[in-house]
Amino acid sequence: MAGLTLRNVRKKYGEAEVMHGVDLDINDGEFVVFVGPSGCGKSTLLRMIAGLEEISDGIVAIGDQEVNNVAASKRGVAMVFQTYALYPHMTVYKNMAFGLKQAKTDPAEIDRRVQAAAEILQITDYLDRSPRNLSGGQRQRVAIGRAIVRDPKVFLFDEPLSNLDAALRVQTRLEIARLHQRLKTTMIYVTHDQVEAMTLADKIVVLRSGRIEQVGAPIELYERPANAFVAQFIGSPKMNFFTAADMTDTAALQLGRNVTPSEHAGLRPEHLVPVTGDAVVVEGRLELVENLGEYALVHLITKTGVEFIAKTEKPPLAAKGETIGFGIRPELAHFFDRETGARL
Template identity: 60%
Template sequence: MGSLQLQSIRKAFGTHEVLKGIDLEVADGEFVIFVGPSGCGKSTLLRVIAGLEDATSGSVRIDGAEVVNTPPAKRGIAMVFQSYALYPHLTVKDNMGLGLKQAGTDKAEIETRVAKASAMLSLDPYLARRPAELSGGQRQRVAIGRAIVREPKLFLFDEPLSNLDAALRVQTRLEIAGLHRRLKATMIYVTHDQVEAMTLADKIVVLNAGAVEQVGSPMELYNRPANIFVAGFIGSPQMNFIPAERLGDSSAKTIGIRPEHIALSRDSGEWKGKVIHVEHLGADTIVYLETEQTGLLTVRLFGEHAYAPDDIVFATPDRAHLHRFDASDRAIVTER
């Protein structure tokens, strides 16, 4: 079991309040990801759950038991950090089993758990090596293995892929996803990378300035953002925002449309504009254009398209995918 309940979690450093009353429920076995811009409080919240930071006020319950005054080692959690934090003089095997050894676990049990985690993470060929003899991806797998052998109630990941190059990030992301499916464990993961969030999470928690903006599945946040902040943070390229008055809509302040929900034509369409820049990405073509009605507009087209700067084009939004926001930047919910 590894459920988590946070109630009214506040954290202040002096007069600066970093967490402003966080409420959250995480079910046993869920993969939950905290996302948000730098300084939003996501890593601080993870450290409060781990017990590495004391909450100024509020309740942290793991499997229903209050742990806000319980030291980290007794909370039943294991944490994987952005830095691998491996002991350079120890082998992979000894690094993975060190926590159990310090806890007084039987030697045979340590051997069994390390062997199981090593097989799960394909680390068997490296057990006798030291961290300096490993790649960054291998070292991160050792750090994850060290967490697995503890058989915790909660796995906590603090931006574990940030130090890896692009190819290794994809590979390690797949390994973490497979690990979650095999272990069926509760995982809480912090990242600033929305691609990681969208591809790994059962549930995403979007944080901004110490408060929760929205909680939901990846596609709930993509299709039904609660406000402009979430709409702009989830999705790449970012959603286009257009003052509603420029489109003749007096019932909203802002109209949003994602770049992938706009069609382009050289002949006719709703908004006439001029191309100012094109990004040819192979699988996608990103076109930036200026139109009189919308101002700067980003359009994402599937595949390769031969648009170039100064081309005159016509953009047409898919009106089934328009998002409307009120004067408080909250989504105006309409039946679709």
């Protein structure tokens, strides 16, 4: 096992720079998730760590070894891709053993590793099957098993659940979490799904346009986002933003401060509570209710035309078109600079 260090890591395609001096420390045994919107550079950064993308500048070190000029196969990493990339003409056993066989590993050692990985992933009964006779979730477990047998210093996962349906995504996510608890190996996991990030990670790295916006534990990013981008990306539904004009005349009293023209208030949907009278911070005209059973997503529009969502335990009794008021505990409100997005 080993930790990972990135120092001023950059990536250029011609004159276009897509990674802008990334600095990051990942501790030995940590589960780190790279998250961000499409095109933010998370997969590019993962491939640079793996050795599948050339580093234009900076240093990548695994443990105490700088690996900039080390071949991908010699870096001590194993990668699990979005596509399973299994050989269709080989059995599960042969797929898992293939890399070790190419490395001329002793057959007895190959068998020991394959059997051990199959037991961990509960695919022992499938070792003689071909990939086409497996479900998507089973194929992904085989792909993970192929990585486990290499006994890597670092596991790299590139959106491994993207091809699975909703139920399998949840199941496989739990299996990956259990795998980390069992192996205690450093894992770096790329996803655009912030729910996966929040539930799996010891540490989340939020990326935007080739730059790190914030690094921290999931609860830290949720409770104290560094800027408006992180605030809206972490949390589902995303955080609502309001200016002073969008809120009631008594909002300042409830929030404990005046919201100036240069800033906006961030209020999470799950923190908005239906209230009346002077306790109302923001009110809106009811547009739509998504009744999801365990909770309801209430879609509203303020008097200034700003759309927002409240997440409530039960659907409101109000009819469509009626106005509903919401309050919030002041310690749950966030404030950001309107121009830079920085947390205030």
